[in-house]
Amino acid sequence: MDDLSAAVAATPLPELNLRRLLCPLPVIRLEQYVAAHPEVTQLRVVATDPGVKHDIPVWCRMNGHRVIALSEADGEIIQLIQIGSL
Amino acid sequence: MNESETAKNIPEPAAPRRAVALISGGLDSMLAVRVMQQQGIYVEGINFYTGFCVEGHTQAIRTSGGSDEKRNSALWVADQLGIRLHIIDVIEAYKPVLLAPRHGYGSNLNPCLDCKIFMLKKAKEWLEANGFDFIITGEVVGQRPMSQLAAKLRIISKKTELEDLLVRPLSGKHLPETLPEREGWIKREGLYDFNGRSRKPQIALARAFGFSDWSTPAGGCCFLTDENYSRKLRDLWQAQGERRYELDDIMLLKVGRHLRPLPEFKLLIGRDEGESNFLYGYRKQFITLDIVSHNGPITLIDGTVDATTLHLAARIAARYSQGHASDSVVVNVRRLDGSESTLMVVPLPKDEVNPAWMI
Ligand code: SF4
Numbered sequence: 127m128d129d130l131s132a133a134v135a136a137t138p139l140p141e142l143n144l145r146r147l148l149c150p151l152p153v154i155r156l157e158q159y160v161a162a163h164p165e166v167t168q169l170r171v172v173a174t175d176p177g178v179k180h181d182i183p184v185w186c187r188m189n190g191h192r193v194i195a196l197s198e199a200d201g202e203i204i205q206l207i208q209i210g211s212l
Numbered sequence: 213m214n215e216s217e218t219a220k221n222i223p224e225p226a227a228p229r230r231a232v233a234l235i236s237g238g239l240d241s242m243l244a245v246r247v248m249q250q251q252g253i254y255v256e257g258i259n260f261y262t263g264f265c266v267e268g269h270t271q272a273i274r275t276s277g278g279s280d281e282k283r284n285s286a287l288w289v290a291d292q293l294g295i296r297l298h299i300i301d302v303i304e305a306y307k308p309v310l311l312a313p314r315h316g317y318g319s320n321l322n323p324c325l326d327c328k329i330f331m332l333k334k335a336k337e338w339l340e341a342n343g344f345d346f347i348i349t350g351e352v353v354g355q356r357p358m359s360q361l362a363a364k365l366r367i368i369s370k371k372t373e374l375e376d377l378l379v380r381p382l383s384g385k386h387l388p389e390t391l392p393e394r395e396g397w398i399k400r401e402g403l404y405d406f407n408g409r410s411r412k413p414q415i416a417l418a419r420a421f422g423f424s425d426w427s428t429p430a431g432g433c434c435f436l437t438d439e440n441y442s443r444k445l446r447d448l449w450q451a452q453g454e455r456r457y458e459l460d461d462i463m464l465l466k467v468g469r470h471l472r473p474l475p476e477f478k479l480l481i482g483r484d485e486g487e488s489n490f491l492y493g494y495r496k497q498f499i500t501l502d503i504v505s506h507n508g509p510i511t512l513i514d515g516t517v518d519a520t521t522l523h524l525a526a527r528i529a530a531r532y533s534q535g536h537a538s539d540s541v542v543v544n545v546r547r548l549d550g551s552e553s554t555l556m557v558v559p560l561p562k563d564e565v566n567p568a569w570m571i
Contacts, residue, residue: 146493148273148463150261150284150299157299180283184291201489 140166144173145202152178153185156207160191166209168194173203182207228254229397231379232339233348234331235259235297237285239414239426240350240382245293246421247381248348251398255348257297258338259286260331262306263462264434273467273490285427292423302334303459310436311455320442322434325364332372339377346377346392353383354408382406382414435466444470447571451478451515460494467491468509470571471528477515478571479525481532484509495546501529504554505542508533523557530559 142159144152152173160166171182182205183193195206233245235257245255290297309330313323328351335347351365365387369375376391384390384403392398406413418426435441444465449455451472467490469481480498482488488510492500498512499522511529513522522545530541536559543555 150259150265150287151301153284153287154261154299154301158301177284181287184283184287185297188287188290188296 139206140169142169142171144171144175144178146174148175149177149181153181156182156185157189160189160209168209169207171205171207173205174201176203178203178205228252229346229392230254230256230344231346231348231392232335232342232344233257233295234335234350235286235289236350237289237427238350239411239418239423240352240355241348242289242293242350242423242426243414243417243421244348244350244381245295246423247402247404248379248398249293249295251402253398255293255295256344257286257290257293257295258335259297259299260302260306260334261299262310262327262434263303263459264310264436266434273486289427298338300334300338302330305334306330307457318437320437320439321445322436322442325368328368329371332368332374332378336372336374336377345397346379346390347374348379348381350382351380352406352408352414353380353386379403435462441465444571447472447478451475460497464491464494464512464514468512469532471565471569472571473524473528473566473569474521477513477517477521477525479528480512480514481529482509482511496548496550499548500546501526502544502546503530503533503535503541504544505540506533506535506538508535508541523555524560526555526557527560528565530557531562531565533559535559536562 140163142156144155147155152171152175156171159169171178173182179196186193186207190210192208193205194208197204231248231253233241233248233255235241235245236259245257248255286299287297309326310321310323313326315323315325318324332347332349338344339347353365365380369378372378379390379392379398380387382404383406384400385405386407389400393400404413404417445457445462447470448457448461448465464480467480468483468487470478471481472478480491482491491510491512494512498514499517501511501513503509508529509532511525511532513525517525526543526545529543530536533541535541539558540556541559543557544552545555546552
Protein backbone atom coordinates (compact mmCIF):
# COMPACT_ATOMS: atom_id res chain seq x y z
CA MET A 127 0.00 0.00 0.00
CA ASP A 128 1.37 3.45 -0.86
CA ASP A 129 1.09 6.45 1.47
CA LEU A 130 -2.11 7.77 -0.10
CA SER A 131 -3.76 4.35 -0.03
CA ALA A 132 -2.79 3.92 3.59
CA ALA A 133 -4.26 7.35 4.33
CA VAL A 134 -7.50 6.41 2.51
CA ALA A 135 -7.81 3.24 4.52
CA ALA A 136 -6.93 4.84 7.85
CA THR A 137 -8.79 8.17 7.83
CA PRO A 138 -11.52 8.00 10.51
CA LEU A 139 -14.70 8.46 8.51
CA PRO A 140 -18.13 6.90 8.17
CA GLU A 141 -17.67 3.75 6.16
CA LEU A 142 -20.16 2.22 3.76
CA ASN A 143 -19.73 -1.51 3.29
CA LEU A 144 -20.50 -2.44 -0.32
CA ARG A 145 -18.53 -5.68 -0.31
CA ARG A 146 -19.91 -8.52 -2.48
CA LEU A 147 -22.56 -6.28 -4.02
CA LEU A 148 -22.54 -6.38 -7.80
CA CYS A 149 -23.19 -3.51 -10.16
CA PRO A 150 -25.40 -1.48 -9.90
CA LEU A 151 -26.15 -2.21 -6.23
CA PRO A 152 -23.06 -0.36 -4.93
CA VAL A 153 -24.28 2.82 -6.63
CA ILE A 154 -27.86 2.28 -5.42
CA ARG A 155 -26.73 1.79 -1.82
CA LEU A 156 -24.39 4.79 -2.03
CA GLU A 157 -27.18 7.04 -3.34
CA GLN A 158 -29.49 5.81 -0.57
CA TYR A 159 -26.82 6.41 2.06
CA VAL A 160 -26.02 9.92 0.88
CA ALA A 161 -29.73 10.82 0.75
CA ALA A 162 -30.29 9.48 4.28
CA HIS A 163 -27.20 11.18 5.81
CA PRO A 164 -27.20 14.85 4.81
CA GLU A 165 -24.75 15.57 7.65
CA VAL A 166 -22.01 13.42 6.11
CA THR A 167 -19.53 15.41 4.03
CA GLN A 168 -16.90 12.73 3.52
CA LEU A 169 -17.17 8.99 3.58
CA ARG A 170 -15.25 5.89 2.72
CA VAL A 171 -16.85 3.18 0.61
CA VAL A 172 -15.44 -0.32 0.45
CA ALA A 173 -16.49 -2.55 -2.45
CA THR A 174 -15.34 -5.70 -4.20
CA ASP A 175 -16.93 -5.36 -7.65
CA PRO A 176 -14.25 -3.78 -9.86
CA GLY A 177 -17.03 -1.97 -11.78
CA VAL A 178 -17.17 0.57 -8.93
CA LYS A 179 -13.91 2.04 -10.19
CA HIS A 180 -15.90 3.38 -13.16
CA ASP A 181 -19.34 3.72 -11.73
CA ILE A 182 -18.82 5.52 -8.42
CA PRO A 183 -16.71 8.34 -9.91
CA VAL A 184 -19.31 8.79 -12.69
CA TRP A 185 -22.17 8.79 -10.21
CA CYS A 186 -20.27 11.29 -8.04
CA ARG A 187 -19.58 13.57 -10.98
CA MET A 188 -23.21 13.68 -12.09
CA ASN A 189 -24.37 14.42 -8.55
CA GLY A 190 -21.79 17.06 -7.66
CA HIS A 191 -19.62 14.85 -5.45
CA ARG A 192 -16.04 13.74 -5.99
CA VAL A 193 -13.86 10.71 -5.40
CA ILE A 194 -10.78 12.22 -3.77
CA ALA A 195 -8.77 9.05 -3.30
CA LEU A 196 -8.93 5.46 -4.40
CA SER A 197 -6.96 2.47 -3.27
CA GLU A 198 -7.09 -1.24 -3.91
CA ALA A 199 -5.84 -4.03 -1.71
CA ASP A 200 -6.75 -7.69 -1.16
CA GLY A 201 -9.56 -7.56 -3.71
CA GLU A 202 -11.17 -4.55 -2.03
CA ILE A 203 -11.59 -1.17 -3.63
CA ILE A 204 -11.70 1.72 -1.21
CA GLN A 205 -12.85 5.14 -2.32
CA LEU A 206 -12.88 8.32 -0.29
CA ILE A 207 -15.77 10.52 -1.33
CA GLN A 208 -16.24 14.23 -0.83
CA ILE A 209 -19.96 14.93 -0.78
CA GLY A 210 -21.13 18.09 -2.54
CA SER A 211 -17.68 19.07 -3.64
CA LEU A 212 -18.69 21.10 -6.68
CA MET B 213 -42.06 54.23 -19.57
CA ASN B 214 -39.36 54.01 -16.98
CA GLU B 215 -36.78 51.24 -16.80
CA SER B 216 -38.53 49.20 -14.13
CA GLU B 217 -41.82 49.21 -16.08
CA THR B 218 -39.95 47.98 -19.17
CA ALA B 219 -38.44 45.19 -17.14
CA LYS B 220 -41.90 44.19 -15.84
CA ASN B 221 -43.25 43.87 -19.38
CA ILE B 222 -40.53 41.53 -20.56
CA PRO B 223 -41.77 38.00 -19.92
CA GLU B 224 -39.53 35.90 -17.72
CA PRO B 225 -37.76 33.32 -19.85
CA ALA B 226 -39.77 30.13 -19.40
CA ALA B 227 -38.04 27.61 -17.19
CA PRO B 228 -37.21 24.58 -19.31
CA ARG B 229 -39.76 21.81 -19.14
CA ARG B 230 -38.45 18.79 -17.30
CA ALA B 231 -38.68 15.23 -18.52
CA VAL B 232 -37.64 12.00 -16.92
CA ALA B 233 -36.25 9.36 -19.28
CA LEU B 234 -36.21 5.63 -18.77
CA ILE B 235 -32.57 4.81 -19.45
CA SER B 236 -31.86 1.21 -20.30
CA GLY B 237 -28.25 1.73 -21.25
CA GLY B 238 -28.92 0.91 -24.91
CA LEU B 239 -28.78 3.17 -27.92
CA ASP B 240 -32.50 3.91 -28.22
CA SER B 241 -32.95 5.64 -24.88
CA MET B 242 -29.71 7.52 -25.50
CA LEU B 243 -31.09 8.87 -28.79
CA ALA B 244 -34.52 9.63 -27.34
CA VAL B 245 -32.94 11.82 -24.65
CA ARG B 246 -30.74 13.67 -27.12
CA VAL B 247 -33.76 14.38 -29.37
CA MET B 248 -35.52 15.96 -26.40
CA GLN B 249 -32.44 17.85 -25.25
CA GLN B 250 -32.25 19.34 -28.73
CA GLN B 251 -35.73 20.73 -28.16
CA GLY B 252 -34.56 22.48 -25.01
CA ILE B 253 -35.97 19.97 -22.54
CA TYR B 254 -34.14 19.38 -19.24
CA VAL B 255 -33.81 15.62 -18.77
CA GLU B 256 -32.93 13.36 -15.87
CA GLY B 257 -32.77 9.60 -16.22
CA ILE B 258 -34.09 6.72 -14.17
CA ASN B 259 -33.07 3.11 -14.41
CA PHE B 260 -34.89 0.40 -12.49
CA TYR B 261 -32.87 -2.43 -11.02
CA THR B 262 -34.95 -5.60 -10.91
CA GLY B 263 -32.07 -7.98 -10.16
CA PHE B 264 -32.33 -9.46 -13.65
CA CYS B 265 -30.74 -6.58 -15.50
CA VAL B 266 -27.97 -7.50 -17.88
CA GLU B 267 -25.12 -5.64 -16.39
CA GLY B 268 -21.48 -6.39 -15.89
CA HIS B 269 -22.23 -9.14 -13.35
CA THR B 270 -20.92 -11.99 -15.37
CA GLN B 271 -17.83 -10.04 -16.31
CA ALA B 272 -17.39 -8.80 -12.76
CA ILE B 273 -17.53 -12.34 -11.45
CA ARG B 274 -15.60 -14.16 -14.13
CA THR B 275 -11.85 -13.95 -14.25
CA SER B 276 -11.61 -12.70 -17.83
CA GLY B 277 -13.00 -9.48 -19.29
CA GLY B 278 -11.53 -6.06 -19.97
CA SER B 279 -12.17 -3.32 -17.45
CA ASP B 280 -14.10 -1.22 -19.98
CA GLU B 281 -16.77 -3.91 -20.19
CA LYS B 282 -17.51 -3.61 -16.50
CA ARG B 283 -18.97 -0.13 -16.59
CA ASN B 284 -22.65 0.24 -15.88
CA SER B 285 -24.11 1.07 -19.27
CA ALA B 286 -27.01 3.19 -17.99
CA LEU B 287 -24.62 5.36 -15.96
CA TRP B 288 -22.28 5.56 -18.91
CA VAL B 289 -25.09 6.66 -21.24
CA ALA B 290 -26.25 9.29 -18.74
CA ASP B 291 -22.70 10.57 -18.46
CA GLN B 292 -22.42 10.86 -22.25
CA LEU B 293 -25.67 12.80 -22.33
CA GLY B 294 -24.68 15.05 -19.44
CA ILE B 295 -27.75 14.11 -17.38
CA ARG B 296 -28.27 12.86 -13.84
CA LEU B 297 -29.26 9.24 -13.47
CA HIS B 298 -31.17 7.70 -10.59
CA ILE B 299 -30.79 3.94 -10.35
CA ILE B 300 -33.74 2.69 -8.34
CA ASP B 301 -33.94 -0.61 -6.50
CA VAL B 302 -37.23 -2.31 -7.43
CA ILE B 303 -36.19 -5.86 -6.57
CA GLU B 304 -39.09 -6.49 -4.17
CA ALA B 305 -41.73 -4.57 -6.08
CA TYR B 306 -40.87 -6.44 -9.28
CA LYS B 307 -41.53 -9.90 -7.88
CA PRO B 308 -45.30 -10.00 -8.56
CA VAL B 309 -44.62 -8.80 -12.11
CA LEU B 310 -42.43 -11.77 -12.84
CA LEU B 311 -44.23 -14.34 -10.73
CA ALA B 312 -47.72 -13.67 -12.08
CA PRO B 313 -47.68 -11.49 -15.19
CA ARG B 314 -51.20 -10.56 -16.31
CA HIS B 315 -50.17 -10.49 -19.94
CA GLY B 316 -48.03 -13.61 -19.83
CA TYR B 317 -44.45 -14.22 -20.85
CA GLY B 318 -42.52 -13.72 -24.06
CA SER B 319 -40.51 -16.53 -25.58
CA ASN B 320 -38.76 -17.14 -22.25
CA LEU B 321 -39.61 -15.92 -18.76
CA ASN B 322 -39.67 -12.30 -19.89
CA PRO B 323 -42.96 -10.63 -18.91
CA CYS B 324 -42.20 -7.67 -21.19
CA LEU B 325 -45.63 -6.09 -21.40
CA ASP B 326 -46.24 -6.22 -17.64
CA CYS B 327 -42.67 -5.13 -17.08
CA LYS B 328 -43.05 -2.01 -19.24
CA ILE B 329 -46.32 -1.16 -17.52
CA PHE B 330 -44.69 -1.63 -14.12
CA MET B 331 -41.71 0.53 -15.00
CA LEU B 332 -43.83 3.30 -16.44
CA LYS B 333 -46.05 3.30 -13.36
CA LYS B 334 -42.93 3.62 -11.23
CA ALA B 335 -41.67 6.38 -13.51
CA LYS B 336 -45.00 8.17 -13.09
CA GLU B 337 -44.67 7.97 -9.31
CA TRP B 338 -41.17 9.41 -9.61
CA LEU B 339 -42.37 12.16 -11.94
CA GLU B 340 -45.10 13.18 -9.52
CA ALA B 341 -42.81 13.05 -6.49
CA ASN B 342 -40.16 15.16 -8.19
CA GLY B 343 -42.30 17.67 -10.07
CA PHE B 344 -41.29 16.69 -13.59
CA ASP B 345 -43.53 17.34 -16.60
CA PHE B 346 -43.45 14.23 -18.77
CA ILE B 347 -41.77 10.90 -19.46
CA ILE B 348 -39.51 9.83 -22.33
CA THR B 349 -38.75 6.32 -23.48
CA GLY B 350 -36.65 5.04 -26.35
CA GLU B 351 -39.35 2.62 -27.52
CA VAL B 352 -39.70 2.13 -31.25
CA VAL B 353 -42.96 0.96 -32.81
CA GLY B 354 -42.72 -2.62 -34.05
CA GLN B 355 -39.23 -3.21 -32.76
CA ARG B 356 -39.93 -6.08 -30.39
CA PRO B 357 -42.82 -8.39 -31.05
CA MET B 358 -44.29 -8.49 -27.57
CA SER B 359 -44.21 -5.01 -26.18
CA GLN B 360 -43.55 -2.60 -28.97
CA LEU B 361 -46.31 -3.03 -31.53
CA ALA B 362 -48.20 0.24 -31.95
CA ALA B 363 -51.30 -1.34 -30.37
CA LYS B 364 -49.24 -2.58 -27.43
CA LEU B 365 -47.64 0.81 -26.95
CA ARG B 366 -51.15 2.25 -26.69
CA ILE B 367 -52.14 -0.43 -24.16
CA ILE B 368 -49.08 0.49 -22.14
CA SER B 369 -49.94 4.19 -22.25
CA LYS B 370 -53.55 3.49 -21.23
CA LYS B 371 -52.78 1.03 -18.44
CA THR B 372 -50.31 3.39 -16.89
CA GLU B 373 -52.71 6.31 -17.31
CA LEU B 374 -49.87 8.08 -18.98
CA GLU B 375 -51.35 8.42 -22.41
CA ASP B 376 -50.78 12.12 -22.58
CA LEU B 377 -47.51 12.35 -20.73
CA LEU B 378 -45.51 9.63 -22.42
CA VAL B 379 -43.34 10.73 -25.32
CA ARG B 380 -41.51 8.26 -27.53
CA PRO B 381 -39.35 10.61 -29.56
CA LEU B 382 -38.04 7.94 -31.94
CA SER B 383 -41.52 6.87 -33.09
CA GLY B 384 -43.55 9.94 -32.07
CA LYS B 385 -44.79 10.63 -35.59
CA HIS B 386 -46.56 7.24 -35.67
CA LEU B 387 -48.28 7.81 -32.34
CA PRO B 388 -51.10 10.09 -31.18
CA GLU B 389 -50.22 13.62 -30.18
CA THR B 390 -49.27 14.04 -26.55
CA LEU B 391 -49.70 16.87 -24.05
CA PRO B 392 -46.12 18.16 -24.43
CA GLU B 393 -46.79 18.57 -28.16
CA ARG B 394 -50.18 20.24 -27.73
CA GLU B 395 -48.77 22.60 -25.11
CA GLY B 396 -45.89 23.50 -27.41
CA TRP B 397 -43.23 22.23 -24.99
CA ILE B 398 -41.90 20.04 -27.80
CA LYS B 399 -42.42 20.11 -31.56
CA ARG B 400 -43.90 17.11 -33.33
CA GLU B 401 -41.83 17.82 -36.43
CA GLY B 402 -38.73 17.31 -34.33
CA LEU B 403 -39.81 13.75 -33.45
CA TYR B 404 -38.91 10.73 -35.58
CA ASP B 405 -40.87 8.08 -37.45
CA PHE B 406 -38.76 5.01 -36.78
CA ASN B 407 -40.66 1.79 -37.20
CA GLY B 408 -39.76 -1.90 -37.20
CA ARG B 409 -36.73 -3.94 -36.40
CA SER B 410 -34.13 -2.35 -38.64
CA ARG B 411 -31.42 -0.63 -36.60
CA LYS B 412 -30.16 1.44 -39.51
CA PRO B 413 -32.13 4.64 -38.73
CA GLN B 414 -30.93 4.57 -35.11
CA ILE B 415 -27.34 4.05 -36.13
CA ALA B 416 -27.56 6.87 -38.69
CA LEU B 417 -29.06 9.18 -36.04
CA ALA B 418 -26.37 8.20 -33.54
CA ARG B 419 -23.73 9.15 -36.09
CA ALA B 420 -25.53 12.42 -36.85
CA PHE B 421 -25.46 13.21 -33.11
CA GLY B 422 -21.76 12.43 -33.02
CA PHE B 423 -22.06 9.34 -30.82
CA SER B 424 -19.30 6.90 -31.63
CA ASP B 425 -19.87 4.34 -28.91
CA TRP B 426 -22.99 2.72 -27.52
CA SER B 427 -24.16 -0.55 -26.02
CA THR B 428 -25.09 -3.42 -28.31
CA PRO B 429 -28.09 -2.37 -30.38
CA ALA B 430 -31.24 -4.34 -29.60
CA GLY B 431 -29.46 -6.16 -26.77
CA GLY B 432 -31.98 -7.60 -24.31
CA CYS B 433 -32.59 -5.56 -21.21
CA CYS B 434 -32.53 -8.52 -18.89
CA PHE B 435 -31.61 -12.13 -18.25
CA LEU B 436 -35.27 -13.15 -18.45
CA THR B 437 -35.06 -13.16 -22.23
CA ASP B 438 -32.26 -15.71 -22.04
CA GLU B 439 -33.31 -19.30 -22.61
CA ASN B 440 -30.65 -20.86 -20.38
CA TYR B 441 -31.31 -18.45 -17.57
CA SER B 442 -35.07 -18.98 -17.79
CA ARG B 443 -34.58 -22.74 -17.65
CA LYS B 444 -32.56 -22.38 -14.45
CA LEU B 445 -35.22 -20.14 -12.94
CA ARG B 446 -37.97 -22.64 -13.80
CA ASP B 447 -35.87 -25.41 -12.26
CA LEU B 448 -35.48 -23.34 -9.09
CA TRP B 449 -39.24 -22.89 -8.78
CA GLN B 450 -39.89 -26.54 -9.47
CA ALA B 451 -37.35 -27.62 -6.85
CA GLN B 452 -38.83 -25.23 -4.27
CA GLY B 453 -42.35 -26.38 -5.08
CA GLU B 454 -43.45 -22.76 -5.46
CA ARG B 455 -42.71 -19.68 -7.48
CA ARG B 456 -40.64 -17.34 -5.34
CA TYR B 457 -37.10 -16.00 -5.28
CA GLU B 458 -34.67 -13.88 -3.33
CA LEU B 459 -31.92 -11.73 -4.78
CA ASP B 460 -29.23 -14.28 -3.92
CA ASP B 461 -31.15 -16.98 -5.82
CA ILE B 462 -31.31 -15.01 -9.00
CA MET B 463 -27.69 -13.85 -8.74
CA LEU B 464 -26.52 -17.43 -8.35
CA LEU B 465 -28.41 -18.44 -11.48
CA LYS B 466 -25.96 -16.25 -13.40
CA VAL B 467 -22.92 -18.02 -12.04
CA GLY B 468 -21.31 -21.39 -12.71
CA ARG B 469 -22.43 -24.69 -14.14
CA HIS B 470 -25.71 -25.93 -12.71
CA LEU B 471 -26.35 -29.67 -12.51
CA ARG B 472 -29.26 -31.43 -10.88
CA PRO B 473 -28.37 -35.11 -10.50
CA LEU B 474 -31.39 -35.76 -8.25
CA PRO B 475 -34.52 -33.78 -7.51
CA GLU B 476 -33.31 -33.15 -3.92
CA PHE B 477 -30.21 -31.17 -4.77
CA LYS B 478 -28.45 -29.09 -7.37
CA LEU B 479 -24.73 -28.44 -7.75
CA LEU B 480 -23.31 -25.05 -8.63
CA ILE B 481 -19.79 -25.48 -9.94
CA GLY B 482 -17.50 -22.52 -10.62
CA ARG B 483 -16.20 -22.34 -14.18
CA ASP B 484 -13.12 -20.31 -13.35
CA GLU B 485 -11.33 -18.77 -10.42
CA GLY B 486 -13.52 -15.68 -10.43
CA GLU B 487 -16.70 -17.73 -10.20
CA SER B 488 -15.21 -19.97 -7.52
CA ASN B 489 -14.32 -16.89 -5.47
CA PHE B 490 -17.84 -15.60 -5.88
CA LEU B 491 -19.37 -18.94 -4.89
CA TYR B 492 -17.03 -19.13 -1.92
CA GLY B 493 -18.76 -16.04 -0.59
CA TYR B 494 -21.87 -18.23 -0.14
CA ARG B 495 -20.13 -20.95 1.86
CA LYS B 496 -22.16 -20.17 4.98
CA GLN B 497 -25.45 -20.67 3.14
CA PHE B 498 -24.67 -23.91 1.28
CA ILE B 499 -22.78 -27.14 1.84
CA THR B 500 -19.51 -26.39 0.05
CA LEU B 501 -17.14 -28.78 -1.69
CA ASP B 502 -13.55 -27.74 -2.24
CA ILE B 503 -11.08 -29.92 -4.13
CA VAL B 504 -7.92 -30.06 -2.02
CA SER B 505 -5.72 -32.62 -3.78
CA HIS B 506 -5.85 -30.86 -7.15
CA ASN B 507 -6.75 -27.52 -8.63
CA GLY B 508 -10.46 -27.36 -9.02
CA PRO B 509 -13.54 -25.22 -8.64
CA ILE B 510 -15.67 -24.55 -5.61
CA THR B 511 -18.98 -26.42 -5.69
CA LEU B 512 -22.07 -25.44 -3.74
CA ILE B 513 -24.80 -27.96 -2.94
CA ASP B 514 -28.24 -26.39 -3.06
CA GLY B 515 -30.67 -28.82 -1.43
CA THR B 516 -30.38 -31.82 0.85
CA VAL B 517 -27.93 -34.70 0.68
CA ASP B 518 -27.28 -37.86 2.68
CA ALA B 519 -24.01 -39.80 2.83
CA THR B 520 -24.65 -41.51 -0.52
CA THR B 521 -25.72 -38.46 -2.44
CA LEU B 522 -22.95 -36.36 -0.87
CA HIS B 523 -20.51 -38.93 -2.21
CA LEU B 524 -22.07 -38.62 -5.68
CA ALA B 525 -21.87 -34.81 -5.45
CA ALA B 526 -18.18 -35.01 -4.52
CA ARG B 527 -17.50 -37.36 -7.46
CA ILE B 528 -19.18 -34.92 -9.84
CA ALA B 529 -17.24 -31.99 -8.37
CA ALA B 530 -14.03 -33.98 -8.82
CA ARG B 531 -15.00 -34.57 -12.45
CA TYR B 532 -14.62 -30.82 -13.05
CA SER B 533 -11.24 -30.57 -11.30
CA GLN B 534 -7.78 -31.07 -12.71
CA GLY B 535 -7.86 -34.44 -11.00
CA HIS B 536 -10.61 -35.74 -13.28
CA ALA B 537 -8.31 -38.43 -14.72
CA SER B 538 -6.84 -39.41 -11.33
CA ASP B 539 -7.76 -42.51 -9.37
CA SER B 540 -8.73 -40.47 -6.37
CA VAL B 541 -9.41 -36.88 -5.49
CA VAL B 542 -9.63 -35.41 -2.01
CA VAL B 543 -12.65 -33.20 -1.44
CA ASN B 544 -13.17 -31.00 1.59
CA VAL B 545 -16.80 -30.81 2.72
CA ARG B 546 -17.91 -27.77 4.71
CA ARG B 547 -21.34 -28.09 6.27
CA LEU B 548 -23.77 -25.37 7.22
CA ASP B 549 -22.76 -25.58 10.89
CA GLY B 550 -19.15 -24.88 9.86
CA SER B 551 -17.92 -28.41 10.55
CA GLU B 552 -15.56 -29.84 7.94
CA SER B 553 -14.51 -33.31 6.80
CA THR B 554 -12.77 -34.79 3.81
CA LEU B 555 -13.87 -37.39 1.31
CA MET B 556 -11.63 -39.35 -1.00
CA VAL B 557 -13.52 -40.08 -4.22
CA VAL B 558 -13.06 -41.43 -7.71
CA PRO B 559 -14.01 -38.69 -10.16
CA LEU B 560 -17.15 -39.55 -12.06
CA PRO B 561 -16.20 -40.65 -15.60
CA LYS B 562 -17.29 -38.29 -18.33
CA ASP B 563 -19.75 -40.77 -19.83
CA GLU B 564 -21.50 -41.14 -16.48
CA VAL B 565 -22.34 -37.44 -16.28
CA ASN B 566 -25.91 -37.61 -17.50
CA PRO B 567 -26.58 -34.72 -19.95
CA ALA B 568 -30.08 -34.49 -18.47
CA TRP B 569 -28.49 -33.25 -15.21
CA MET B 570 -27.36 -30.04 -16.89
CA ILE B 571 -29.76 -27.21 -16.22
S1 SF4 C 1 -36.55 -7.71 -21.60
FE1 SF4 C 1 -36.72 -7.81 -19.36
S2 SF4 C 1 -36.44 -5.70 -18.60
FE2 SF4 C 1 -36.88 -5.61 -20.82
S3 SF4 C 1 -39.10 -5.31 -20.94
FE3 SF4 C 1 -38.72 -7.52 -21.12
S4 SF4 C 1 -38.88 -8.28 -19.03
FE4 SF4 C 1 -38.62 -6.06 -18.87
